[in-house]
Amino acid sequence: MKINRNTFKWSAWLGWQMESNWTRPFIFAIYAIVRPIAASLILVVMFYVITYLGDPSTARANFDFLFIGNAFFMYIAQVLFGVTWIIHDDREHYRTLKYIYISPANYFVYILGRTLSKILITTFAVIITLAFGVIFLEVPLNPLGVDWLLFIPVFIIGLLSIIAFGLALAGISFLTAKHTMGMNEGIAGVFYLFCGVIFPLSVLPDWGISFAKILPVTYWLDLIRTSLGAGAGIDTAVAGTSVEVSLVVLIISTIGFALFSIGTFKLGDNLARRKGYLDMTTAY
Numbered sequence: 001m002k003i004n005r006n007t008f009k010w011s012a013w014l015g016w017q018m019e020s021n022w023t024r025p026f027i028f029a030i031y032a033i034v035r036p037i038a039a040s041l042i043l044v045v046m047f048y049v050i051t052y053l054g055d056p057s058t059a060r061a062n063f064d065f066l067f068i069g070n071a072f073f074m075y076i077a078q079v080l081f082g083v084t085w086i087i088h089d090d091r092e093h094y095r096t097l098k099y100i101y102i103s104p105a106n107y108f109v110y111i112l113g114r115t116l117s118k119i120l121i122t123t124f125a126v127i128i129t130l131a132f133g134v135i136f137l138e139v140p141l142n143p144l145g146v147d148w149l150l151f152i153p154v155f156i157i158g159l160l161s162i163i164a165f166g167l168a169l170a171g172i173s174f175l176t177a178k179h180t181m182g183m184n185e186g187i188a189g190v191f192y193l194f195c196g197v198i199f200p201l202s203v204l205p206d207w208g209i210s211f212a213k214i215l216p217v218t219y220w221l222d223l224i225r226t227s228l229g230a231g232a233g234i235d236t237a238v239a240g241t242s243v244e245v246s247l248v249v250l251i252i253s254t255i256g257f258a259l260f261s262i263g264t265f266k267l268g269d270n271l272a273r274r275k276g277y278l279d280m281t282t283a284y
Contacts, residue, residue: 011113083166
């Protein structure tokens with residue numbers, strides 16, 4: 001499929017305008033800084049209460065593990081949800097979906113462009129969160145100590161896997177009402193529980209660990225932590241797997257999920273056209 005650069009560019013610009021034009025730039029900048037910090041502080045308080053009532057000997061490594069996982073989980077919470085919600089936003093909120101379809105723009109490329117703005121905003125939030133952790137919470141992240149040759153490709157591949165999941169849910173969203181929000185939260189809960197976001201997978205039962213190992217996000221978070229040098233000494237379910245093997249599994253699983261997601265998106269798109277769902281509104 002050929003990607004029209006103008007469609008992609010203007011879709012990204014539109015996405016940015018929709019995300020940021022609800023207030024003045026200065027207020028939006030404050031909101032963009034305060035929001036991720038406030039969200040992180042909730043987990044910080046929970047962690048310190050639970051840990052120091054228990055065994056504080058492993059508190060440092062556990063905290064670094066949790067903080068990094070929670071920071072990068074923002075991509076799942078914002079990008080995956082954002083891709084899915086574009087369908088309902090255009091169809092029922094702005095009621096422009098059918099007009100986009102009859103325009104020269106390719107809707108698949110339009111979705112990717114809208115997703116770029118969500119990635120940029122989320123990246124800013126992640127950077128703010130990590131900087132706050134380093135400055136105020138003593139999270140041991142040193143840019144000079146990061147394995148950038150590992151971090152950059154792993155980050156990009158993992159981001160593609162998240163977008164792929166979002167496209168699959170977007171394909172389903174063509175055929176549903178606004179109930180997709182519940183589906184989004186359920187999928188996020190699966191990732192949060194089974195992908196080692198805030199606790200090591202070794203605490204899960206055997207079937208839970210087996211399920212986690214088929215999800216690319218599991219390897220993404222593990223490799224992100226490895227490249228950043230965070231959470232060392234934590235017994236994770238993939239700790240015995242070499243970096244090379246984890247990277248290969250991440251690539252293969254991402255390709256597999258991407259092919260499945262594109263097929264799901266196109267199927268939902270075709271069915272929505274046939275059934276006349278492109279201008280459907282549920283009026284609630």
